[in-house]
Amino acid sequence: MTLLVNDPADFADESLAGFAAAHPDEVRAVHGGVVRASATPEGQVATVLGGGTGHYPAFAGWVGPGFAHGAACGNVFSSPSASQICSVARAAHNGGGVVLGFGNYAGDVLHFGQAAEQLRAEGVDVRVLAVTDDVASGPAHDTARRRGVAGDLPVLKVLGAAAEAGHTLDEVHRLGLRANAATRSLGVAFGGCTLPGAERPLFTVDGGRMGVGLGIHGEPGIEQRPLPTADEVADLLVDGILAERGAAAGAVDGSDRVALVLNGLGATKYEELYVVHRRVADRLSSEGLSVIAPVVDEQVTSLGMAGLSLTLMFLDPELERLWAAPAVTPAFRRGHLPPRPPRTDDPTESRSTPPVVPGDGPSRELGARIASALGTVRDTVAAHERRLGELDAVAGDGDHGIGMRRGSEAALSAAEHAVGLGAGARTVLARAGAAWSERAGGTSGALWGAALTAFGSALGDSGGADRARVAAGARAAVDSVVRLGGARPGDKTLVDAAVPFADRLESEAGGPGLARAWAAAAEAARLAAEATASIPARLGRARAHGDNSLGTPDPGAVSLALVLTALTPHLGQENH
């Protein structure tokens, strides 16, 4: 139970402040998280990790030479925002590109993905690595659906060690993916955990029982069963992981050497972990496996949750070298690295976005037109704010209208500011997207932000917009929404309107003019948005789940169609 709290809303921030105060020689606080206090060689790839608060040492406790360059720290059990991630990444970047590493959760995938788009729009080379070690959260043939749990430690440790070794961005990313492919975890839980300020646990496990494969935020597991002995728990975990030994070891050419993490979730204590480890070590030995540099500790916790997990990473010589390499961080230390000089710049200065690099003449003109178009977006949203809220209230929390208004207002303001600084189209849209996302909040805000940013990246900061570039921008925007949001057509989201829009815009490429093409595409989006009220494939599922939105169109799809339609007059001329 989380008891030591001031204002619960401040818990994550205050915890981060206390962490930074306790490790002044190791980390520096920046907006959204921490970076190393020591200097990193110019050109070294930066690894930036992150996730919700409540999993310490993950992720802030792993910042230091040989491991991470920075960590973005969200609210309790919530992904950091793209703005936080970008801030930490800018402060951590050494000119060698950035790998963003995190556990595979929808919120983290969305916000780290959005941050990646944002950073790329600023000219930073970025790769993304989502850890997927939890065998209980998805089938063996579809590991990409699995969550990231304590496998975060070995996978992200390998990632950091690869950066430390001086590998290129692509190579660091490749080694991280390879580590992830070779890593499997299985956990059990005996009780839930309580969020700061909450009266009741977030979830519970029945007394005297054990949840097998329960997620670290209480996500459903495989089953509940009566509480076994420590040795039986060890056997369950070993058997569960070794069932995938072939696939995991095969990912690195059949090694019989493994990294091991026996991880306590919070309330399960060290002595208990060691009792289990005694049996785990015996079992692995009798399976012919050699354990390299085992970690029996609390490394990925879940507030005060009772439970533990076993992680094995199958090793080839390269992974073994990286796993065993030195690392010196607040909560994970291995071996020795020569002391580094402190960084001499002020990392908090990188919190703000980088200065505007002016666009060329045509792109500056295009940027101004985009700002004007964003004024139309803001007006259109404001005119429909109430209706959008009402649509959202049928099946959601009714805040779609207010979120859209806040986002569109912030985007307009940021775009006008950028235009004043001489920005081209890419920069105007990147600033507008970042502002929309941060101010609107939620999934919808993140997707609008990513869409604007991706559109801008397709337009660039030089040259104007012809029909092909606008169509490519629309396609890039839709792709980013699909990639980040994970929704497919028919899921009753704004994707249902966005995909027909991009498709139609492309197919009109040979037609009589951009404004006519846009109008036709916007009409396709409007029809598709209305059709979300009666998607046949969803009928049965919606009824089964008590969904009362049958017959109501999706507010996200509706707002997109409204905006696209309203923008048509802005597409009245093409400039080359």
Add this chain to the structure above:
Amino acid sequence: MTLLVNDPADFADESLAGFAAAHPDEVRAVHGGVVRASATPEGQVATVLGGGTGHYPAFAGWVGPGFAHGAACGNVFSSPSASQICSVARAAHNGGGVVLGFGNYAGDVLHFGQAAEQLRAEGVDVRVLAVTDDVASGPAHDTARRRGVAGDLPVLKVLGAAAEAGHTLDEVHRLGLRANAATRSLGVAFGGCTLPGAERPLFTVDGGRMGVGLGIHGEPGIEQRPLPTADEVADLLVDGILAERGAAAGAVDGSDRVALVLNGLGATKYEELYVVHRRVADRLSSEGLSVIAPVVDEQVTSLGMAGLSLTLMFLDPELERLWAAPAVTPAFRRGHLPPRPPRTDDPTESRSTPPVVPGDGPSRELGARIASALGTVRDTVAAHERRLGELDAVAGDGDHGIGMRRGSEAALSAAEHAVGLGAGARTVLARAGAAWSERAGGTSGALWGAALTAFGSALGDSGGADRARVAAGARAAVDSVVRLGGARPGDKTLVDAAVPFADRLESEAGGPGLARAWAAAAEAARLAAEATASIPARLGRARAHGDNSLGTPDPGAVSLALVLTALTPHLGQENH
């Protein structure tokens, strides 16, 4: 709640085995605990720590270069036995003497003290350091009564660093005492903890309340009060410790620099500790204190207990250097020490007692007579086993008779074995004492073991026994019982019979012969033992506590008097 258990009786042993398996490059398991896996320079003082299982990382997690040379690990929340401590100390000893360091609890004081006597009887120079940092457990004017809690970390870290620095035994001990005098802790708890195999917590704190100063085994604290905010907890801890700032800082000449340990007891998580630390750091800064190398972590836990404590050690330059010095152990790492070669001997071989160094002729003859006398002790105890058990059952658990029989049998057997190897008086009694203590168990067994050992140390392994030596041996034996057991005359323990015996034996030193003097002293012991049935000072207290032993003599005093009386015929001659 401790849930991961096989047979609860095996919990401590299995946990230790799993710990050793997880840290093969750092520690080696020996009987009773662990020692460093790396070699220590010849002549370096060895620091041997210990206490009950359930406080990890304390104490096994602190074994390594720069910190401890070994740790003795008792059962859950129970002191290690003298036999365990001696085994670890023998394996850790490098020829430079041993400091035994532990928290100040009655059981630990008894068993570490007994081990010290035993090791001295084997020719090892030993010092003892009991940590007394917990301000809630005794008044400021009587710090020797205070318990040891998380102050174990800085005090014993300084001790280990002093040994690492190459100081002499006396100097290491002095620095440890100095560190202890400058260290204060205060803790709060929000809930109890459950022993392995138990259905219910060992103790509880009412829901929504906080126990101030509650001990790590549930010992009573100062008060209970409603649960405050994190900042209020920080203020309470800071204020409680700074109330003794003058005395603690004065012990090291008024420093404004402090070591800090903000320690979680198990269920209170890292994020909560950091929220509290944020406020603690602010408060200390505004008090003009500089914090050196803070530790915000779980370092002295109490199974899954919810709570935390704040420890400050006021620093002079010497303590600061030792506190900040490098240490590389499984659970506490700071800085860097060059890799050490592994120890090349087999530390488990030191588990057995060292080989017998033969005594000279008269002492071997005396050793044989002692073995014969121990036969009489065994016979006397066996004849009275039932009566001793009945006496003990009035106020105790009735096992005094069986404990005495087991102890006296084991002592006789060990003594006869030593005589066969040519041992002198000291060695015969040291072996007998160790065997008695280990086989009898309990406080009574430990005190009998220590008494025999101390008697032997006074006799030595050369020369015979005259009246003065026997009287000195008796006095040494009684002193060891008083020192270890902590009881005073009038407390209705075997001390009530032992002190009159030693007094009378000394006062008879000028009389007509050893046998007559012994007989008179034994008679004094018998009368004193009988008098324990009606000690006036205890009457009121006993009635108030529902003690039903009024009118019954203390079984420990009775058994001592019986044995002393039966031994009289063995004192029939003096040899010079």
